[in-house]
Amino acid sequence: MAGIYIHVPYCRQACSYCNFHFSVSRRTQADFINAICKEIGLQRTFFDSLHMEGGRPVLKTLYFGGGTPSILSISDLLKIIGRLDACFSLDAVEEITLEANPDDLTMEYLVALKQTRVNRLSIGIQSFHLSDLKYMNRVHSPAQAFQSIKNANKAGFENISIDLIYGTPTMNDTMWRENLEYILDLGIPHISAYALTVENKTPLEYMIRKGRQAPVLDDHIARQFNIMQKMMQKYGYLHYEISNFALPGHFSKHNLSYWQGVPYLGIGPSAHSYKNQQRFWNIANTSAYIDSVEKGESPHTSEILSETQALNEYVMTSLRTMWGCDLDNVAARWGNTRVDAIRRMAQKFIDKGLLEEMGSNLIITAKGKLFADGIAADLFE
Template sequence: MSGIYIHIPFCKQACHYCDFHFSTNAQRMDEMVAMINKELVLQKGYLGENKVIKTLYFGGGTPSLLSFTHLESISQTIRRNYTTDLEEITLETNPDDLSAAKLAELKKVGIDRLSIGIQSFDGRILKFCNRAHSAKEALEALEKAKGAGFERLSIDLMYGFPHQDHSIWEKDLAIAILQEPDHISSYCLTISPKTALGKWEKQGRFVQADEEFVAVQFEIMQERLGSAGYIQYEISNFAKPGKYASHNSNYWRSVPYLGIGPSAHSFDGKSRQFNVANNNRYIKSIKEDLVPSTLETFEGVDRLNEYLLTSLRTIWGVDLNWIEANFQINLTAEKEAILDKLQSDGLLQNQDQKLTLTNKGKLLADSIASSLFL
């Protein structure tokens, strides 16, 4: 089972926190889609023979800016060049793009899951982030999507905005729960140097929330969403039982996938491939029948550490038997003192040779993983 990720590097406007690769100049949209189709052909051997594509994910950027013709051409290229048995086709979208006509087009082209970038239901936060939609449009988008027959809906929320208390975040969670989406992705506000927020922080115009404030919001999120029946199956992702995102789950479970488009990443089980994050260079290279990518090979200990880092983020956890069978390493013996300390501190648990983080441990996921690295 494998997946394909398509990166659409265009947005209407730049959100102040975003450091993903995109351009607000969509004049080369048609040309970009043509090159994405061409890369799909150039890369069709990447995953090896007889790999069945089970998931397709349109991300970005803002893939909902694509027209029906664009989406149809990409879908047809995949079906012509790959063995497919698609069980999930996700498209990221912003609320302001979801008109009735657009939703009908998405349905027609085969999109069966929408990931809606709401971020907040508070108008002040949306304005601060330079989002293109209002809180009212966010709620309307959810209603329109449901009315159009989209049963698989995910919404993105963001926490960690500095404020005198947690009232905004508590209200965002309450509103989100009332909408009853089957999936909620929730990310902490992070400051990257090249973003508007990064520049404001450097100039002293913005001060991010402290770690304790953010930690409390993380715990509020766990409690509220857990009480509403959502399972935290990955650090930042919550879903109703049986409604996990298949494509994203495969990332964390080390299932091979192919990334297409500028800045897209791929993984074949032994190495990662990173496409150039530049639209002009990407288009120029693909026209010359060259995939503009950098290869990063990792084996042995590096591969094991990657497995630890990603698997500990999930409810499936780290399989100690799998590590011993594939790496001939007894992690329990190698890291006995550290594992005992993590368990006694209530951060980690070992059930049937599977290491998983407790709710408390999820706050420290990366540092716990790094303490287990070999």
């Protein structure tokens, strides 16, 4: 079974570090909702090899990401879910996630949201400290961050994930520990934590370049990553992907499908899709996206991955997970020669204690996790 991602490209305020596709103007929002519903219809045959029910492909997960999906009204969300249900079967759906910002999560909104089929919230808290929120130009306050979690629990949402960012120059290690402790004390079952990355052409990159904001330092990030690994382990969380921790039984089912090569469909501007070793990406321009869908045209570009690209992608994504890179799978799909080459290149990392071989799997050690992407790149064909 597969999943669908819906990209909602609107935000109330631009975070300084963000390079996702979004706009703070909501001028196009009504047309966007209609276009999303239309694209869902255009893509109803995307999953050609899925189990069908009543002529509709059966879905396992839905994920509303962005942008800020919680900016949508409940009636807009219901309209999209209803359209999905008409074109795909949601009868067996296990997880419907909505990414939300704290300032949107009023009691009124959450009570209404609970009546929809959304059963998982991913709340973009990033930090509980005002100095960090200001540095990142987040729209919410620390009080709203705390209140949003309280409200979500009160409204009956148990499956909650919190996003945090570490490595901001405004956050010392004590403050980082406090951020984690707040969440651990609340028993939040899933945490996604990202190192602050200074992306090109973002306001943050500009301000650092002009000396108006303090730079982001690698050793600060590394130290806070290590603090997090130790604390999460102590509280019984599984570090199941480099940026994701969960209590047993609370992995993100939708994100797991990305890392396990399961086909997925992305709807909306800039959304990506994958099936049969082929990648698709929609145009990252909301007006052009709407125009294209209005004309009945799928607004995407695609590429077929070569065997080498597919292998490298498998090595990269699998090494980032706690299950690691399955060399039996590599042998079956790409041949024993590739396995021999990967083993040869992996040896130096095994000697340094950054990688280990368990059964047929190559797994990154706790010490190696900070360097996961570099190690994976070194194992590429």
